[in-house]
Amino acid sequence: MNSVFQRIDCNFIPVSNLEESINWYVEMLGCALVWKEESGYAALNVSKSLEEGKSANIEIGQAMITLVESENFSPLCFTKNGQKHPYMNFYTNEIGRAHQILSKYGFTEEQIIDEGNLQYFNFYEINGHYMGVCCF
Template sequence: MSSIFKRIDTVFLQVSDFEQAIKWYGDVLGFKLRWKDDKGGYAALDIGETLLTLVRTNNNEKPVRKNNHISFNFYTSDIEQAHQYLVQNAVNVEPIIEDKDVKWFKFQDLEGNDLEVCYFKE
């Protein structure tokens, strides 16, 4: 534990359809809106200790993707249930991969942002 920093406060994710993204993350993933700044184009969603903050891009601006690496992942205690839930909600989901004690899968939000879910015994 750092003596200076306590935790990561938020993770930022760029979206072009701000209102639709807020709705999708709420309706499909069940994240609650903590606060929203329509003028600045930010919406913070509660998903646990670290917030997910959606950032509205300009209409002509594409979200920046620097590489093929996932920037963050969601942890679940039941990866099969999480996978099935997303499939049932018509989310673009890849198969579950297992490597020793870790399982994970990738999925995409409504704008094609690559996201990941992981499981390991705590």
């Protein structure tokens, strides 16, 4: 059977303060704000490679981040073999630079793990969600 799905459209991330979270994702991770609704939603492209206002999910088939202001959520994380595991990875070809930025502002204390073809580290974003960064 052929899949009826073509891509992941967006990843919903619950946040406690929409404006503060938008600023954090734009300033800290380099995301680009695409749109924001008064109802508490904001869509961001992970990369700023598109013209302002263009949606990565529509233009180039890349999943976007949609921040959802929520009054009650638990930070996203799970465990595997007793170890914390990030629920989402960001890809970069500049893992050293990404690590330096997140470390400088206290969002990670983890070192870059180098497994040969894969390098990665994990961090906590402003709402306490446990995320990862990888490079391969």
